[in-house]
Amino acid sequence: MSDMSTSMKDHLRNLVSALVNLSPSRNIISQLILLLPRDLRTIEYSYPEISSPEAKEILAQLGVRLENTVRRENFANKLYEFIHKLFDWLDDELVKNVRLNLAKLTGLNIDSLPNPYAEWAELVLRKIVHEKNRVALIDLLRKLSESEEYCSERDLQTLLNEIRKKFKLNPAEFEEIVQICIGSEEERIESLKPGSYGYSSEYFEYYLRHSEYHLDIILHEYRYSAFYHKTDYYRLRHRNTLREILRRVNVEEKSKYERG
Amino acid sequence: MLKRRVSTKEVKRKKELSERRFHKRYETIAFTEESETPKMVVMKAQEQILKAKRKGISIPIKEVSPLKVPVSKLRLHLKKRHYSLARPQFLPSKTFYPAKPLTIILKPPKSESIRVPTLPPMMLKRTTTPIPKLKLKIPENISVRPLLHPVNIKELRLPSLSLKPRSLRLRLFTLPTKALKHKALLCIPFSTYRTLISKEKKEAISISPVKSTTIASIDLGGKVPDSVVELFLTTNDERGIGNAFKYVGEPIYIVLVKSPTKEYECCETIQYLCIRVLREVGLPTEAEIRSAGYSMDEIERYLGEKAITIIDEKALIPIIKGDFKEFTKKSLEVTFENIDENALADRIKDIGKGLRFIIFHVNENIAKLFYKKLLKVKSKFHDKIFLVKPVDLSLKYRKKLAQLMWGLISIHASGSYDDILGEGKTIYYNKLEEIRSTVSKGYMIMYPKISSHISGEESREHYLLKHFVAKVLVDNPPHDLELAKIRKEERYEYIEFEKVWNEGIISDAYIKNDDVVIEVETLFGEGKRGGDPIAKIRDITVEKYIKSNIELRELWIIMENITMLMHLGDLWSLYNIYKRLYSKKRIRFKVKFFTLDLKNLRFVSIEELIDQIKEFPNI
Numbered sequence: 001m002s003d004m005s006t007s008m009k010d011h012l013r014n015l016v017s018a019l020v021n022l023s024p025s026r027n028i029i030s031q032l033i034l035l036l037p038r039d040l041r042t043i044e045y046s047y048p049e050i051s052s053p054e055a056k057e058i059l060a061q062l063g064v065r066l067e068n069t070v071r072r073e074n075f076a077n078k079l080y081e082f083i084h085k086l087f088d089w090l091d092d093e094l095v096k097n098v099r100l101n102l103a104k105l106t107g108l109n110i111d112s113l114p115n116p117y118a119e120w121a122e123l124v125l126r127k128i129v130h131e132k133n134r135v136a137l138i139d140l141l142r143k144l145s146e147s148e149e150y151c152s153e154r155d156l157q158t159l160l161n162e163i164r165k166k167f168k169l170n171p172a173e174f175e176e177i178v179q180i181c182i183g184s185e186e187e188r189i190e191s192l193k194p195g196s197y198g199y200s201s202e203y204f205e206y207y208l209r210h211s212e213y214h215l216d217i218i219l220h221e222y223r224y225s226a227f228y229h230k231t232d233y234y235r236l237r238h239r240n241t242l243r244e245i246l247r248r249v250n251v252e253e254k255s256k257y258e259r260g
Numbered sequence: 261m262l263k264r265r266v267s268t269k270e271v272k273r274k275k276e277l278s279e280r281r282f283h284k285r286y287e288t289i290a291f292t293e294e295s296e297t298p299k300m301v302v303m304k305a306q307e308q309i310l311k312a313k314r315k316g317i318s319i320p321i322k323e324v325s326p327l328k329v330p331v332s333k334l335r336l337h338l339k340k341r342h343y344s345l346a347r348p349q350f351l352p353s354k355t356f357y358p359a360k361p362l363t364i365i366l367k368p369p370k371s372e373s374i375r376v377p378t379l380p381p382m383m384l385k386r387t388t389t390p391i392p393k394l395k396l397k398i399p400e401n402i403s404v405r406p407l408l409h410p411v412n413i414k415e416l417r418l419p420s421l422s423l424k425p426r427s428l429r430l431r432l433f434t435l436p437t438k439a440l441k442h443k444a445l446l447c448i449p450f451s452t453y454r455t456l457i458s459k460e461k462k463e464a465i466s467i468s469p470v471k472s473t474t475i476a477s478i479d480l481g482g483k484v485p486d487s488v489v490e491l492f493l494t495t496n497d498e499r500g501i502g503n504a505f506k507y508v509g510e511p512i513y514i515v516l517v518k519s520p521t522k523e524y525e526c527c528e529t530i531q532y533l534c535i536r537v538l539r540e541v542g543l544p545t546e547a548e549i550r551s552a553g554y555s556m557d558e559i560e561r562y563l564g565e566k567a568i569t570i571i572d573e574k575a576l577i578p579i580i581k582g583d584f585k586e587f588t589k590k591s592l593e594v595t596f597e598n599i600d601e602n603a604l605a606d607r608i609k610d611i612g613k614g615l616r617f618i619i620f621h622v623n624e625n626i627a628k629l630f631y632k633k634l635l636k637v638k639s640k641f642h643d644k645i646f647l648v649k650p651v652d653l654s655l656k657y658r659k660k661l662a663q664l665m666w667g668l669i670s671i672h673a674s675g676s677y678d679d680i681l682g683e684g685k686t687i688y689y690n691k692l693e694e695i696r697s698t699v700s701k702g703y704m705i706m707y708p709k710i711s712s713h714i715s716g717e718e719s720r721e722h723y724l725l726k727h728f729v730a731k732v733l734v735d736n737p738p739h740d741l742e743l744a745k746i747r748k749e750e751r752y753e754y755i756e757f758e759k760v761w762n763e764g765i766i767s768d769a770y771i772k773n774d775d776v777v778i779e780v781e782t783l784f785g786e787g788k789r790g791g792d793p794i795a796k797i798r799d800i801t802v803e804k805y806i807k808s809n810i811e812l813r814e815l816w817i818i819m820e821n822i823t824m825l826m827h828l829g830d831l832w833s834l835y836n837i838y839k840r841l842y843s844k845k846r847i848r849f850k851v852k853f854f855t856l857d858l859k860n861l862r863f864v865s866i867e868e869l870i871d872q873i874k875e876f877p878n879i
Contacts, residue, residue, distance in 0.1 A: 017382065017383050020382065021381045021382065024376070024378075025376075025378060025379055026378055026379050026380070026381050026382070027378065027381070028378055031375075031376060031378065035374055038374065042372060042373075042374060043374075045372075045373060046373045046374045046375040047375060114382070119379060120376075123376045123377060123378070123379075124376055127376055127377075148845060148848075152811060154811075213374075213376070223809070225762055225763065229762040231762075231809050233809065
């Protein structure tokens with residue numbers, strides 16, 4: 001019995017390792033798949049490895065279509081969805097205390113169990129801090145991470161306007177920042193049938209808003225009540241993780257500045 | 261008309277001129293070969309034209325053939341537009357001179373790297389140090405068995421305490437007058453206290469346990485009366501006079517001391533307050549006043565029938581078998597001693613069902629004796645017996661009390677509590693009716709349309725209060741509202757009464773551009789919720805908005821002054837709870853309590869009302 005339980009633990013550890021290594025923060029292929037669709041030239045410039053015929057073959061097998069615009073198909077699409085699920089699951093967005101429970105079950109220290117979303121977000125933020133409007137970017141992300149869990153469109157718009165005025169951004173710069181932090185493209189990820197939650201007449205639809213690097217902070221929730229009246233609000237996700245990372249990145253940047 | 265002769269010289273000059281103009285025009289063109297001047301090019305062209313003219317044939321043109329390129333390759337690729345902050349500059353025409361050879365340098369377009377550097381892959385391994393496991397011990401036996409035999413308490417003596425506290429928490433009244441200026445609770449070193457004490461008259465030091473500070477005590481810096489009755493009535497009861505006017509589900513006996521002078525007479529005021537309490541509970545409010553000329557049987561019958569019964573001392577004559585005027589103090593005591601307690605208890609048991617007010621309005625001497633007699637029998641049924649005495653407030657404060665109770669109106673009457681408060685009530689209702697009339701005449705012209713309750717009944721007071729709200733919002737809106745910035749004639753369009761939300765919630769009033777919802781609360785008929793009318797505000801009025809998704813900035817609860825004053829303590833606590841919840845972001849809107857100012861047509865906040873109450877000498 002004890003041998004069996006030990007092997008089960010090993011299996012779980014392997015599974016978690018596999019999931020962690022699947023994260024775009026640790027695997028270049030999943031990173032490429034996550035960031036698609038893009039212009040071929042951009043992809044070739046960013047990932048020079050793919051120019052070899054062997055790499056092209058690998059990507060083709062995974063369902064990445066290399067044309068003028070590089071797109072994902074078939075399995076790559078599923079992988080893309082799975083990466084999002086992985087982010088949410090191990091960052092306690094779907095279920096609470098997942099990493100804590102996994103650490104207990106695998107007998108690992110929680111600090112040695114990586115959080116794929118946190119890793120990814122940190123790498124993205126470290127890349128972003130070298131951009132031109134990094135201060136505005138970081139400020140917007142900080143405000144989003146510090147605001148309440150639910151907000152209306154008006155609140156979000158007010159926040160964005162504040163940032164635009166504060167940093168005197170021109171429309172193009174502002175759009176760029178919004179694309180990196182919030183994004184504009186929405187994808188329906190789930191819908192609850194009438195009566196499955198709350199009143200029999202009401203139902204819900206959830207749309208995930210993809211940002212440029214898939215920080216995906218905003219979940220757009222639609223609620224259809226009786227007579228198909230629609231109310232919608234935004235749920236801000238990964239707030240605690242973002243807050244923690246921003247604090248860490250900020251401290252490091254400050255120390256660099258002081259040293260430099 | 262004769263034509264002017266043109267000389268050959270003139271023709272030549274014209275030719276030269278046109279040539280010059282022609283050459284000038286072509287000089288601006290930039291050429292790559294320096295050997296070919298513009299003049300030469302023009303000459304060549306002229307020669308060609310002349311040759312052609314001489315031959316008399318046109319210059320042959322090659323046939324136009326389509327480009328042999330697949331169409332798909334001709335398709336333009338739309339590229340990502342790169343925004344540039346560099347503004348285009350307009351150069352003066354002189355800069356084109358002298359013409360320079362144009363060289364185009366072709367560079368590969370700059371691409372943006374989207375690559376995010378990755379971390380090395382990892383394999384999860386076991387931690388070197390195993391996680392400590394919690395081992396549960398066998399639960400310890402924590403019971404303490406008695407080691408000593410029980411002894412009689414009388415034999416025990418209290419040990420002499422020898423405390424040397426470094427600091428003492430002192431109640432306000434124990435402090436010397438110098439210290440009274442500061443705060444209600446002071447924490448001072450013991451040595452300082454001793455020096456202060458030595459200078460002034462020594463008083464008993466009472467060491468009180470440290471009480472947790474509440475918001476009410478912090479904000480107000482003093483006591484908030486539970487009810488308005490504390491302002492003009494006193495009682496010797498520890499429970500407080502406020503409890504004499506609350507729903508308990510049992511009859512309440514009030515022995516009201518008759519004032520020797522008429523200026524503190526308040527029997528009718530108490531009767532009115534009892535009517536209000538019964539209206540809140542939703543019970544009938546019939547009252548009966550028994551003063552004289554009734555037999556014992558009649559009194560007993562009426563006691564059982566009416567919700568409020570006021571028994572004057574004259575009506576008690578049949579019970580004590582004699583006239584009070586004929587009795588001396590001692591003989592009165594003897595008379596009351598002789599009353600059969602069981603018989604009295606039985607009588608009271610007979611009428612002891614449901615909330616009912618029985619007010620004994622008697623002289624001070626009799627009141628105490630009667631109260632004692634009632635107290636003797638209290639253990640046999642219940643203890644809701646209060647000895648109540650009016651406070652000797654001066655005319656200024658009696659008027660102030662009436663103003664606070666009746667919408668801060670100005671009162672000119674003088675006399676007893678009953679006289680002043682009675683006049684206040686009449687003016688208050690008349691003023692409200694006047695406002696209703698004004699507002700209803702201006703429906704959809706100046707004021708918003710006010711409909712009665714869509715669902716359920718509506719009291720007259722509730723209806724009148726809605727008109728007052730409309731009047732204030734249009735004529736004198738609070739300055740912090742966006743509504744105040746709109747022209748008076750257009751304000752009514754932004755106020756909606758009986759607003760029905762999609763979630764089935766109905767608001768009494770809604771200010772559109774401010775996201776403010778107004779709820780009018782009279783609390784009538786709401787005491788059925790465990791006899792606590794305030795529970796309606798907490799569990800329904802506010803809760804329905806907390807659970808909904810309505811975009812709301814503030815929720816205003818408007819109440820009549822008398823209602824707010826009767827529940828002041830509870831409302832103040834509730835207000836502070838919501839204030840704290842909002843500050844901790846546990847609710848998304850502010851909850852504010854307001855009452856009426858009919859004189860200045862404005863809303864008065866609960867804080868302002870309490871500030872005015874603090875002026876009373878007995879608070």
